[in-house]
Amino acid sequence: MADAMEQLYQQVILDHAREKHGYGLLDGAAGESFQVNPTCGDEVRLRVHLADGTAAPVIERVSWEGVGCSISQASISVLSDLVCGANVARADELTETFRAMMNHRGVPLTPEQEDLLDDAGAFVGVARYPARIKCALLGWMALRDALVHALTTDPETAGSSSS
């Protein structure tokens, strides 16, 4: 298979698509989001779980379930690793950097961005395929939305409903 496919489907992406870190919804979430990609029907339900006893909110973990292509599934898996232990500012920074990478049509990352994005940097090749950008962003949109819910919902009652 040609190089272009190997650049798009880097091994780290194929591995995450198979392993799906964070897969399986957990109870006790502070916020939840359900996102659909209407063009292909891919969907994800993602929950944000906040750590106890921190002054400012810190993401303890995310849990999720969904169906989708390898790009979308791998992206959510990588996201689950990256935001573990992140505070809200860092989660926002990751989301914005990932979005910016998707909007730059395959422009190489700066060393700082590479450091920040870690495994998520493997998605740089996705930006060359405009039809796949939504796949890569699906989980990040869910994270942003779930965080909004987490930070605006009464933690006593959050996470018990299914959106």
Place this chain on the structure above:
Amino acid sequence: MTTTQNLIPTAAELAAIRADFPLLARTVRQGRPLVYLDTAATSQKPECVIDAEQDFYRRRNAAVHRGAHQLAEEATEAYEGARAAVAAFVGVDTEEIVWTKNATEGINLVAYAMSNASLGRGGAAAERFRVGPGDEIVVTEAEHHANLVPWQELCARTGATLRWLGVTDEGRLDLETLSVITSATKVVAFTHASNVTGAISPVAPIVAAAHAVGAVVVLDACQSAPHLPLDLHALDVDFAVFSGHKMLGPTGIGALYGRRELLAAMPPFLTGGSMVQVVTMEETTYLAPPQRFEAGTQMVAQTVGLHAAVSYLGELGMGALAAHESELAVHLLTGIAGVDGVRVLGPTDPSDRLATVSFVVDGVHPHDVGQVLDDGGIAVRVGHHCAQPLHRRLGAQSSARASAGVYTTLEEIDAFLERLSQVRSFFGLEGTHG
């Protein structure tokens, strides 16, 4: 390019057909020849269609059905000439063709006209279009969303109930479920050929069941019009819709066929200029069909393009094209059956089906299948193809779809099959072919 009627085009004839389509000469993704297998989504356009639209703008452009100048006359002639040509192409009378912007608009036109009738518009003449609580509208589980959602909405507006014919495991309409058509049924709307499974519907028994209870039949002919000889009068349907862009014509133009006496009795959907007789500040009387249903400035250049498209198809001969595509369907189905880990959604028997084949690859999402095919220059559709209920019925969330057209060759099918056989191994899965 012309072919001998009803005979499969020879290799030389097919090469000449392909030469009529400028886009087919381009390359994609690192200079690969394009293998266009997405004709069910939209067809490519022959040069004569592109030229016809351009020529209209260059030499004859004017507003139709108004103005006393020569250009207005010529534009009106072109517009009405296109209507006559399209009507002849589908076996109906010229006045029975209403221009729409696509098939979706055609179905909505009928559904909204029925809403309006249900509110009393159109008076006693429109009584047969009224629906309300206790009435039923019958569709099928195989419909494109365009022939499902407008009917759901009509039911929601009027209190009527939506029912549907089922689909067999093989992906064909299940005639065992014809009993959903009862004396309460007012409309039976179904597709002539599925855009997912390629299955051609058994029109006659469904029309017979509908007419036996006095229901109006609406046929979605989007997928059949480009591939099969179509005679809507012989099919005895009451309404039918199709889209220009799927049958070698431009986007932005489609048509609604309506049986003459039904169009005459039906109140309008869109209202405004061009469709009126006498307008006062209080009220308005409407023109006879088809103008009653063509409000506002129409897509004249696109009708001219569609005229060129049906002339082109007519010269090739729909019998010959159907025979060609039947051969392609056999080749596609036989080839896919030989690739491990691939399941076809729809009939694998090539009879009564189009060369439109949706499939799922075990362990690989359709988007990823499409991406690997695209890397080989092969264009297929991925997703739910605007038919979520049908995918659900066939046990798939989405699928990839290869669909052939007049210009598709057996060699292109081979290139597709070769690439398809590499997909699972690329994603590290067992069971690759060959």
